[in-house]
Every structure is written in structure tokens, then in C-alpha cells.
Amino acid sequence: MQQNNPATLESVWCALPVYNNRKTVRQVAAACREIVSHVVVVDDGCTDGDLGEILSGLDVVVLKHAANIGKGQAILTASRYIESQGGQYMITIDADGQHLPQDIRKFLPLIQEDTPAIIIGCRDFTTDNVPVASRFGRSFANFWLLVETGKIVGDCQSGFRAYPVKYINQISFKGDHFDFEAEVLAKAAWGGLALTTVDIGVVYPKPEERVSSFKPFLDNLRLTGIHSMLVGRRLLPIRHQKLVETRNTLDVSLLRHPAQVLKMLLKESATPEGLALSAAVGMFIAVLPILFMHSVVIFYFSLRFNLNKIVTLNVQHLAVPPFIPALCIEVGYYLRHGRWLTNLSFATVFQQFSSRLFEWFLGSLIIAPLAALLIGAAMYVTAATIKKVRIAHASNEGC
Numbered sequence: 534m535q536q537n538n539p540a541t542l543e544s545v546w547c548a549l550p551v552y553n554n555r556k557t558v559r560q561v562a563a564a565c566r567e568i569v570s571h572v573v574v575v576d577d578g579c580t581d582g583d584l585g586e587i588l589s590g591l592d593v594v595v596l597k598h599a600a601n602i603g604k605g606q607a608i609l610t611a612s613r614y615i616e617s618q619g620g621q622y623m624i625t626i627d628a629d630g631q632h633l634p635q636d637i638r639k640f641l642p643l644i645q646e647d648t649p650a651i652i653i654g655c656r657d658f659t660t661d662n663v664p665v666a667s668r669f670g671r672s673f674a675n676f677w678l679l680v681e682t683g684k685i686v687g688d689c690q691s692g693f694r695a696y697p698v699k700y701i702n703q704i705s706f707k708g709d710h711f712d713f714e715a716e717v718l719a720k721a722a723w724g725g726l727a728l729t730t731v732d733i734g735v736v737y738p739k740p741e742e743r744v745s746s747f748k749p750f751l752d753n754l755r756l757t758g759i760h761s762m763l764v765g766r767r768l769l770p771i772r773h774q775k776l777v778e779t780r781n782t783l784d785v786s787l788l789r790h791p792a793q794v795l796k797m798l799l800k801e802s803a804t805p806e807g808l809a810l811s812a813a814v815g816m817f818i819a820v821l822p823i824l825f826m827h828s829v830v831i832f833y834f835s836l837r838f839n840l841n842k843i844v845t846l847n848v849q850h851l852a853v854p855p856f857i858p859a860l861c862i863e864v865g866y867y868l869r870h871g872r873w874l875t876n877l878s879f880a881t882v883f884q885q886f887s888s889r890l891f892e893w894f895l896g897s898l899i900i901a902p903l904a905a906l907l908i909g910a911a912m913y914v915t916a917a918t919i920k921k922v923r924i925a926h927a928s929n930e931g932c
Contacts, residue, residue, distance in 0.1 A: 542641070548575065549572070551575060552577045552746045553746065555581045567634075568635070568638060573614055609706070612696060623698050631735055640652055649726050653691055654733035677763075678718055680764060683840070688730065689714075711752050767838065815849055818831050819831070822897060832845075860900055861896030864900060866892045869892060
């Protein structure tokens with residue numbers, strides 16, 4: 534059995550992307566330097582002082598951008614520099630003091646030379662002063678990573694991460710700012726890198742003391758754009774760039790054993806989140822007026838998004854005619870004419886099919902997301918309850 538080789542401490546660097554954190558950057562950099570031998574600080578166009586002077590006397594490398602070009606670019610600048618110096622892993626930590634440098638020690642045992650992975654620090658949100666926006670942002674980011682990769686990660690927004698620089702430097706990125714941190718996880722997962730997590734602490738100052746370079750409107754717009762791009766790319770039947778070649782684990786002999794195939798499919802994306810997403814996607818597509826094509830489209834989406842195919846294909850039966858199509862037509866008719874269609878029947882549908890089909894489409898734009906949300910929520914609650922009962926039962930049996 535092959536043993537994993539822990540990375541040597543000399544091969545692990547710490548990187549601090551910095552933009553106007555003069556009050557905290559020296560303390561953070563010094564604490565990192567006490568743990569690892571190599572620390573690189575990237576001045577991303579700071580306007581609050583000379584980082585060279587602020588960090589004078591510390592054994593750290595300072596790289597400088599002439600202007601502020603974004604956190605993502607600062608991370609990539611550090612990553613390329615570290616690889617050029619023979620480093621293998623880069624641990625990124627925010628310079629604003631929210632991360633605890635001593636948590637770097639939690640990453641080190643998980644870094645393996647022969648098992649490339651991005652290790653993400655999962656922040657403890659039971660601490661004081663956690664912003665509501667941070668809680669929502671984490672859930673939002675976790676959901677989109679699940680859609681884009683089929684993987685569940687506890688804290689996709691955490692900037693405290695360990696990156697294998699050799700592989701990250703091979704990826705082409707669109708995002709330059711905070712959107713980079715979403716893009717890199719999706720593209721790394723597509724490329725075959727593992728995504729793992731480690732629990733870390735976090736310190737949030739009181740609201741009146743908080744300093745952040747996150748621009749709510751502009752950066753949320755960037756995040757929306759990058760997630761839209763990633764979802765669209767995932768839908769295309771084009772092979773993703775492979776960073777680590779993985780063996781095809783499909784056993785053709787299973788096709789001679791339908792029961793084993795069914796068992797395998799039932800286990801696919803069988804977490805509460807995965808099952809809920811599978812049910813929501815299946816229901817959304819089932820409501821749309823894509824006549825005689827529902828099963829084909831649902832199966833394609835299941836393949837592209839690594840969904841549970843048993844769930845996605847079977848949930849469509851909840852949208853069979855006549856109720857859901859009739860409801861969509863009624864809503865679509867109301868949107869067109871401001872009143873309900875009172876004589877809806879098979880005759881009025883087929884005699885005026887083009888009009889009814891357009892109204893079905895209009896109505897589905899409202900009914901499909903509502904039905905998907907309802908079915909997805911019901912599936913999540915059901916699956917989470919079953920999981921909780923099983924864990925409790927297993928715990929009782931172990932006592």
C-alpha cells in the first residue's frame with residue numbers, strides 16, 4: 534500500500550496578499566515567520582504606507598504591484614514566485630488579523646507531496662462579532678461549489694488555504710479579485726485536485742473597528758459573473774484541463790449485474806445537500822415545456838453536475854400532466870392578459886397550441902424555480918432527518 538509523504542517544512546511557504554493593512558500586517562507576518570522558514574508578502578498597490586519599511590527587520594520577502602490589481606493576482610504573484618524558489622506548497626493567510634497564524638500548524642500534517650490537494654481552513658463561526666454577510670456568503674459560496682463540482686466544502690470563502698503551487702500555476706483564471714478564490718476551487722477540482730478542510734479559529738473585530746477591502750456591490754457582481762461562467766462551462770461537453778490524471782474507475786463488468794449498478798447509483802451524491810440539489814434540478818427541468826425531451830435533458834444535467842441520477846430522473850414524475858402544465862399555462866396566460874384562463878381544456882390547448890405553449894413557457898419561469906425550491910427543501914429535510922436517525926442509531930448500538 535502506497536504511503537503518503539508529508540511535505541518538508543522547507544517546501545512550505547506562507548503568503549500574505551496585502552492591501553492597506555499597515556496596522557496588522559507586521560504582527561501577522563512575524564507570527565507566520567516563527568512557524569515556517571519562508572514568508573512572502575505581496576503589496577497589492579497599498580496606499581497606507583511603505584510595506585518595506587513596515588516589515589523592516591523581518592526575514593520575509595516583499596513583492597510589490599505598482600497598482601491595486603486584486604487579491605487573486607496577488608496570490609498568483611506569490612504562487613509563481615514560490616515555485617521559482619523551489620517551494621511546493623503555499624499557505625495563504627489574510628493580513629488583516631482575522632486569521633490566527635498559529636493555525637498554520639494544523640495545515641502542515643495534511644500537506645502531502647504525493648497527494649496534491651487544496652486544504653481550506655473552515656472558520657469557527659461560533660465566535661463573537663461574525664457578520665451576517667459572512668454567514669450568508671459562506672452558504673452562498675458552498676452552494677455554488679456544490680453545483681459546479683458536486684463537492685461539499687464547509688467554507689469556500691475562507692482565504693486561509695494551502696495550495697500546491699505547481700498545479701495552481703498551470704491554471705488559466707478569469708478572476709482577479711475575491712472571485713479568484715471561488716474560481717480556483719472549481720477549476721482545481723475539475724483538474725483532479727482534492728479539496729480538503731481543517732478547522733481554524735477566526736477573529737472578527739467589532740463592526741466599528743472592522744476594516745475590509747471587500748466592495749459589496751462590485752465584488753458580489755464579480756462573484757455572480759464567475760459563478761455564471763463556471764456553471765456554463767460545466768454544462769459544456771468539453772473535457773476539463775487535467776492537472777492530475779485519475780484512473781477511470783468504471784467497472785464494465787457491473788453492467789452484467791443490474792442490482793449492483795442500482796446500488797452504485799443510489800449512493801451517488803447521497804449527502805442531504807447532493808440529494809436536495811438533484812431533486813431541485815430534476816424538478817426544475819421537468820416543469821419546462823421541452824416536449825418529449827425531459828428525460829434526455831435531465832440525464833445530461835445529471836452527468837454534467839454529478840447528480841444522483843435515480844433522484845433526478847424520478848422526481849420528474851411529480852410534474853406529469855395535466856396539473857403542472859395546466860398551472861404553468863394559467864400563470865402564463867395571466868402574465869399575458871391580466872386575467873385567468875377560465876376555459877382551459879384539451880380542446881383549447883390543442884386548438885391554440887402555439888399560444889398555450891408560449892404561456893406554458895412564461896408560467897414555467899415562475900413555477901419551475903418555486904417547485905424546485907420546494908422539492909429540494911423537502912428532500913434535504915428528509916435526507917438530513919434520515920441521516921440523523923442513522924447516526925443516533927449507530928451511536929446507540931456502539932454504546
